[in-house]
Every structure is written in C-alpha cells, then in structure tokens.
Amino acid sequence: MADTTGRATTGPATGPVNGATAATGVYLYAVAEEATGAGPVDLTGVEGIPVRTITRAGLVAYVSTVPLDRFGEEPLRRSLEDLDWVEETARAHHGVVEAVAETAPAAPVRLATVYSGDGQVRDLLDRRRDDFRAVLSQIAGRREWGVKAYAGQATSSPGGVPAASGAAGTERPEKSEEAESPGKAYLRRRQASLRGREERWREAAARADHVHAALAAVAAADRRHRPQDPRLSGRPEWMVLNGAYLVEEGREEEFAAVLDTLRGQGLDLQLTGPWAPYSFIAVDFGAEAEDTRATDTEGTR
Amino acid sequence: MGGPARFGSSGQSHGAPDRRESANLADILERVLDRGVVIAGDIRVNLLDIELLTIKLRLVIASVDTARELGIDWWEHDPWLSSKNRDLIEENRRLRRRLAAVQEDEELRSIRAGEAEEERVGRRLSSERRAGERDG
Numbered sequence: 001m002a003d004t005t006g007r008a009t010t011g012p013a014t015g016p017v018n019g020a021t022a023a024t025g026v027y028l029y030a031v032a033e034e035a036t037g038a039g040p041v042d043l044t045g046v047e048g049i050p051v052r053t054i055t056r057a058g059l060v061a062y063v064s065t066v067p068l069d070r071f072g073e074e075p076l077r078r079s080l081e082d083l084d085w086v087e088e089t090a091r092a093h094h095g096v097v098e099a100v101a102e103t104a105p106a107a108p109v110r111l112a113t114v115y116s117g118d119g120q121v122r123d124l125l126d127r128r129r130d131d132f133r134a135v136l137s138q139i140a141g142r143r144e145w146g147v148k149a150y151a152g153q154a155t156s157s158p159g160g161v162p163a164a165s166g167a168a169g170t171e172r173p174e175k176s177e178e179a180e181s182p183g184k185a186y187l188r189r190r191q192a193s194l195r196g197r198e199e200r201w202r203e204a205a206a207r208a209d210h211v212h213a214a215l216a217a218v219a220a221a222d223r224r225h226r227p228q229d230p231r232l233s234g235r236p237e238w239m240v241l242n243g244a245y246l247v248e249e250g251r252e253e254e255f256a257a258v259l260d261t262l263r264g265q266g267l268d269l270q271l272t273g274p275w276a277p278y279s280f281i282a283v284d285f286g287a288e289a290e291d292t293r294a295t296d297t298e299g300t301r
Numbered sequence: 302m303g304g305p306a307r308f309g310s311s312g313q314s315h316g317a318p319d320r321r322e323s324a325n326l327a328d329i330l331e332r333v334l335d336r337g338v339v340i341a342g343d344i345r346v347n348l349l350d351i352e353l354l355t356i357k358l359r360l361v362i363a364s365v366d367t368a369r370e371l372g373i374d375w376w377e378h379d380p381w382l383s384s385k386n387r388d389l390i391e392e393n394r395r396l397r398r399r400l401a402a403v404q405e406d407e408e409l410r411s412i413r414a415g416e417a418e419e420e421r422v423g424r425r426l427s428s429e430r431r432a433g434e435r436d437g
Contacts, residue, residue, distance in 0.1 A: 025344055073344050087326055094329045097337075108337035114344035124340065135338075146328060225335075228327050272325065278332040 026054075026115040027066045029096040029108070030276075031125070031132050034060045036104035043099050046071075046092045054118050056125040059132055062100050063121060071114050080112070101276035105140040107132060108278050135281050142220055142246045144280060145273035147259065148233075149211055149241035151204035152268065201238070204267065208241035211262050211269065218255045219245035223279045240267065244279035 027046055034055050043051040045064040054061045069075060079085045090111060097108040115121050125132070180188070216222035227239035247255045256271075263269055 028340075028342065031338070068344075071344065076344065086330070090326070090329050090333045093333050094324070097333075108333070110335075110337050110339050111333040112344075113340055113342040116343040120343055128340075132338075225331065228331065233327050234325070272328055275328075275332065278336040281337050 023068055024065050025068050025071050026118055026121055027064045027071060028113045028115060028121060029062045029064070029093060030100045030106045031059055031061050031109065031136075032100060032104045032106040033133070033136055034058050041100075043096055044092075045096045046089050048092075051096055054121050054125075056122040057129040059125045059129060061121050061125060062096060062106075063118075066114065071112075076112055076114070097276045097278075105136045106276060107135050107139075107281045108276050138221075139246065139277040139280055142248050142277065142280075143252070143274035144277045145245050145247055145252075145255065145271060146275060147211070147215060147241065147243045147245065148228075148239055148270045148272070149208050149243075149267040150235060150237040150270070151200070151208075151240050152237060152266065201240075204238065204240045207265060207267050211267065212241055212243050214258055214262055215243060215245050215255065218251055218258050219247050221246040221280050225279070237268070244275075246277060246280045 027049075029045060029051065035058070041051050041053060041062065043062075045051045046066065047070070049064040049066060051062055051064050054063055070079065079089075093111050097106065100106045101108070115124070212222070212224060223244040225242040225244060227242045230236050230239075233239055245255065252274075259269060259271060
C-alpha cells in the first residue's frame with residue numbers, strides 16, 4: 001500500500017459528497033479551539049494524505065479527505081485486521097494528534113473516525129460545541145505523562161521452587177516407596193509455586209498502588225489503565241502499573257522529582273511522554289451521534 | 302525499552318517532526334484505540350466489535366485474564382475502562398461459542414438417540430416378526 005499514498009483523488013472535498021457515488025470520506029484526527037488552533041497546517045496524516053482544517057462554532061477540526069475504497073466500512077473492517085496497516089495508521093494518526101497538541105489544547109479522536117463529508121463534521125462541531133469546549137478547558141496548560149511499573153523477574157519465575165517441576169513428568173510411577181507419589185509431589189510443588197508467585201504479585205501490586213498515589217498527588221488528574229500484555233510491551237516482566245497523569249506544565253519538574261524518589265524500591269519505573277491528553281478526554285459521543293446520524297444531513301450545510 | 306515483540310517498525314514519515322519516533326507502538330495503540338473522543342462517524346466501524354482487535358484481544362484480554370486470575374481487577378470499577386460495551390461483546394463471544402458447542406453436542410446426541418431408536422424399532426419389528434412366524 002506504500003505506493004498508493006497521496007493520490008490525485010485526495011483533493012479537498014469542498015463540494016457536497018453525500019451522493020451515492022461519493023468516493024471520499026473525511027477522516028477526523030482531533031478537535032481544538034479555533035482561537036488557539038486553526039492556522040494552515042502542513043501535516044500529512046493517514047496514508048500520507050495531507051491534513052486540512054474545518055472550522056465551525058469556534059472549534060477547528062483536523063481532517064484528511066480519504067478514499068472510501070480504503071476507508072469505507074468494509075475496507076476498514078478488513079484493514080483493521082492487518083497489523084501492519086494498523087501500526088502505520090496508528091502512527092500517522094498519532095503523529096497528527098501530537099503535532100496539533102503541541103500548538104494548542106486538542107482533543108484526540110479515536111482511530112478510524114470517518115465522516116461522509118465536511119458538512120457532517122461541521123454538524124458535529126455545532127452539536128457538540130459545549131462538550132468539546134468543556135473538555136478542552138480541562139486540559140489547557142496540562143500535559144499527559146505515562147508511568148509504567150514493572151515487577152522484576154522474580155514474579156515471572158518463582159524463585160524458591162526449582163524448575164524441577166518439569167522433571168516430575170519423567171519420574172516413574174512405579175517408585176511408590178516414596179512417602180508421596182510423584183503426582184502428589186508435583187501438585188504440592190506447583191501449589192507452593194503458585195502461592196509464592198501470588199504473594200510476590202500482591203507485594204508488587206501494593207508497591208504499584210503506592211507509586212500511583214504519590215504521582216497522582218502531584219497531578220491534576222490521573223488514570224490507571226490496564227497493564228499491557230508482555231507481547232505488546234515487549235518486556236517479559238509483569239506490568240503492575242500503567243498510569244497516566246495529567247500534569248500542569250508548571251509542575252512537571254516536581255512530578256519528575258517525585259518519580260525519581262520512587263525508583264529503586266523493587267519496581268522498574270518507566271516514564272513516557274509528554275503525550276497529547278488522550279487519557280483525559282474520555283468522552284463518549286457514541287450514543288447520541290447514533291440517533292442523529294440517520295437524519296438526512298444534506299441540509300446541514 | 303525493547304521494541305514491541307511482534308510488530309515491525311514502519312510508517313514514520315508523516316510531516317510532524319519525528320521526535321516521537323521512539324514512542325512505543327503499544328503505548329500509541331492503546332491510546333489511539335481506546336482513549337480520546339469516541340464519536341460514531343458516518344462510516345461505521347465498531348472497533349470494539351472487530352476481531353481486530355485481534356490485537357486488542359491479544360493485548361488487552363490476555364492481560365485482563367492473567368490479572369483476573371491473580372485477583373487484580375481494579376479497572377473493573379473504572380466506569381470508563383469497564384465500558385459495558387466491551388464486557389458485553391466479550392460475554393457475547395463467549396456465549397456464542399458456548400451455544401455452538403451445546404448445539405453440536407445436541408446434534409450428536411439426537412443423532413445417537415435416533416440411531417438407538419432405529420435399532421430398538423428394528424429389534425422390536427424382528428422379534429414381532431419372529432413371534433408372528435411362531436404363532437402362524
């Protein structure tokens with residue numbers, strides 16, 4: 001797909017595109033206040049397509065005109081199963097969001113939000129002006145930082161229990177003069193192993209709680225997300241904290257200092273960011289959008 | 302910070318200054334898929350519904366299950382994270398699987414019952430026939 005980017009068909013869809021033959025849609029990345037955002041943008045987004053803006057109701061939406069043969073319902077459904085496509089698209093989406101968030105408080109929109117035309121985006125800004133404004137005012141002057149905590153190797157391989165459990169299967173059941181049958185011994189070892197593991201987990205989880213509380217005290221808002229799976233984090237250790245912290249720009253040094261005091265206490269702490277405030281714009285417009293979506297949008301300009 | 306295990310690193314050249322290049326894909330994915338403003342666009346792709354989330358299943362459900370096993374479930378009380386949608390879909394999938402299994406089971410059983418019945422009928426017929434021959 002690398003060679004299909006930036007084709008001639010991606011010019012701005014200024015005219016009405018809601019005819020049945022419309023070949024393009026409008027991909028939405030983020031929304032900001034017009035006063036702070038706006039301005040011409042020199043960005044490229046998904047599939048290398050240029051980013052443009054739609055302003056309305058004091059808000060500005062960052063969008064790309066995308067071909068529906070790749071961003072229509074069915075093509076998207078298929079593409080989303082393709083991890084390489086997802087990675088590329090996620091990075092491009094994220095790139096636009098970050099670039100916009102650097103210049104103004106911006107509300108990132110979830111990946112693959114596509115409208116059938118500019119009119120529908122304007123309509124959205126009209127209807128949701130107050131919601132966007134409220135959300136944007138919460139994040140102004142603040143940035144998101146991520147902190148992940150990993151519990152050391154100890155949790156993944158129970159220390160006290162030798163790997164001998166693997167050999168248990170090879171023991172001959174005939175040797176029953178032992179006080180305990182191999183099966184029982186195996187189960188007992190396994191149980192002890194699980195118990196030790198669980199205990200270590202609990203300890204690590206308690207430490208993670210402590211780290212989170214200390215960081216949250218410095219932050220304007222905080223969120224704990226699901227720990228990432230090792231296959232995705234790329235690290236074999238248990239992730240016991242996947243926190244997001246919205247920090248006033250004036251308190252970022254303090255935040256970093258607190259984080260440093262928490263290091264070396266049994267958890268490996270990893271700081272990421274600053275991020276656009278993804279974790280603090282958790283707004284779900286889904287339900288209502290559904291109701292209004294069905295109406296004929298031709299007249300909404 | 303060790304790259305994510307199973308993803309190549311491609312797609313960097315968007316116009317933004319590439320100081321974000323190093324951002325871990327896992328971190329990006331969980332943000333762009335799960336957070337931010339969720340609006341139903343005109344193009345209906347329900348990210349929660351799509352198996353895509355092959356990835357998502359891999360990265361989220363897997364960790365949820367392991368964590369749950371260990372009794373760690375704080376996010377279930379987070380109204381945002383425990384979006385009923387997601388739970389429903391998970392539940393749905395589980396139920397659908399179970400239903401399929403049950404139906405298969407049932408089919409097998411009815412086939413077996415059918416065979417048994419046939420056999421019984423066959424036996425009765427032949428014994429009646431024998432009885433008839435005796436009487437006749």
